[in-house]
Amino acid sequence: MANTTGKPAIEHSNPLAQTLLEKLDYDQLTNCMRCGFCLPACPTFRETGMEPASPRGRIAMMKAAVDGLMVPDQQFQDQMNLCLGCRACEPACPADVKYGQLIEQTREAIEEHATHSLPIKVVRKTVFKKVFPKRSKLKLLGGTLAFYQKSGLQKVAHSTGAMKLFPKHLAEIESIMPSASSKGVVDRLGTFYPGKGEAIAKVGMFRGCIMDVMFTDTNVNTVELLSAAGFDVYIPDGQVCCGALYAHSGEMNDARQLAAVNIDTFKQLGVDYVVSNAGGCGALLVEYDHLMQDDEKYRESAKWFASRVIDVSALIVEKGRVPKFAQKESSPQAEKIKVTYQDSCHLRNVMKGSSAPRTLMKQVANTDYIEMVESDRCCGSAGIYNIVQPEMAGSILEHKMEHANNTQASYMLTSNPGCLLQMKVGIEKHQPDQPMKAMHIVDFLHDRMIVSE
Known part of the structure; x- marks a missing residue:
């Protein structure tokens, strides 16, 4: 329930305005001092220069x-939907305004009064009610995509020009999608994987939904990396x-x-940490x-759960026995491999996890870490933002790739699947001077981990 302190005693004739009055935290609205510190941190304001496109x-x-x-x-609704939800404004705000909560409350109010077309209604119902909440449907989705990729249908779609029937931004994303699978991390490793040596802690891994059918290898590599670190x-299951995606x-x-199910599931296990990749x-x-x-x-149980959530890199650096890593491309005569990093906005701005990934990257032998200019700026992925707001996402990505090109790095690493896909699109579309490969940091580290016998 939104905070009602100081709320105006108004009965709005406009239904959306009345719902906003009921849902928005008025204290947070009045906490904004209009100082403008958020303006240079906001990607949409930087792109447009328009005040309504800023957090303030x-x-x-x-x-x-x-x-x-x-x-x-x-x-009004268009400007709320133009927001990426990257929350870069929050660390910049001297008044600690909870902008992320305000934009979600606003979007919830807008959705209650939205009138969607029939195709949009069908898509939303299919995605939100049928696919994402059900593991069996996600496996079916993964299997269907895998068949499309491996049967030759994808090659036919490309060779015949069928992909030109789709919007350009969707065709770009389709062309760089990783290999899908109907078999997730549990199918491959089971529900328990022991740590190497004396166990440091009991970790519950959050496997995600699309993450587990489109990035199964990354999930498997995460488990093996955590095990090597002693967890x-x-x-x-x-x-x-x-x-x-529901909240956004x-x-x-x-x-x-969905949160209630996850809280019950992990609390029943009594884990020390809930790790996310x-x-x-x-x-x-x-x-x-x-x-x-x-x-x-669920109020108290949710606090228990939230206090245990941590990113995989942070857990390894702060609590684990950090494995040794060697650059597999290295040789006595080889130059150091240049690596750069694109921050996940939510990892950096919400989970405060910007340092641990860099710490791990710098520990890989024969690697030269290059800090990218504005690595903390959103890449334009933002969940499904690059699908629903392709023009703005593309403009943001173009600037990002200018900075990426300047690093002359061979590897662009990140800690979020959406960012990874967006950077793959950027590399394919803008062709950096130095051949560059986008990878999840877990996969990069796992490939270079020295396995002790």
């Missing part, structure tokens, strides 16, 4: 709508989607239902306490 501008519009000073019309790894799309009740998932998991704050049944 959006908060001003939220408050104006709640106070009855403006009607939340289509332009007993449990992968409970009863876990479900984290709910992040205004489907907050569904997000809470996807910044986007981890950012919602670590805020389950806020998500469930009005649920008397």
Whole structure:
């Protein structure tokens, strides 16, 4: 329930304005000092130079709508949807305004009054009600994509020009998709994987949804990396989607239902840590306490859960026995391999996990780490933002690739699957001067881990 302190006693004739009044945390709206520190941190403001496209501008519009000073019309909704949700404004804010919570409350209110076309309704119902909440449907999706990729259908689609029937940005994403699978990490490793040597802690791995069918190797590599670092790894089969895409799309009740399942599942195991290898998932998991704050049944359990969420890199660096890594391309005569890193916005801005990935990269022998200019800026992926806002996402990505090219790195690493796909699109589209490969940091480290007998 949103904070009601100081809320205006207004009955709005506009239904959306009334819902905004009920849902928005008014204290957070009034905490914004209009200082402007958020402006240079905001990707959409930097691209447009328009005040309404900034966090300060959006908060001003939220408050104006709640106070009855403006009607939340289509332009209002468009600006709320233009926000990437990267939350780079939060570390920059001296008043500690919880912008991420405000934008999610606003989108929830908008969704309650949205009138979608029939195709959009079908897609949303299929994705949110049928596929993401159910492991069997995710496996079917993975198997279907795998068949498309391996049967020759994908080659036929490309050779016949069939992909030209789709929007250009979707065709670009399709061309760089990793190999899908119907067999996730549990199918390959089981629900328990012991740590090497004396166990440091009992870790519950969050395997994700799309992560487990499109990036299964990364999940497997995560488990093996954690094991090598000394952790007993449990992968409970009863876990479900984290709910992040639901929350970003205004489907907050569904997000809470998914959270309840995950909380029960991991608490029953009694794990010391809940580890994530996807910044986007981890950012919602670590805020389950806020998500469930009005649920008397889950309020305390959500705090228990959220306090244990940690990124895989941070867990290894802060609590584990860091394995040794050797650059596999190295030789006595070889030059150092240049590596750079693109921050996951949610890992950096919400989970505060920007240092651990860099610490691990720098420990790989014969590697020269190059800090990319504005590595902390969003790449334009932002969940499904690059699908629903392709023009803005493409503009942001273009600037990102200029900085990536300047590093002359051979590897572009990141800690989130959406960022990884976006960087793959960027590399394919903009062709850096130095041949560059995008990888998840877990895969890069796993490939170079020295396995002790």
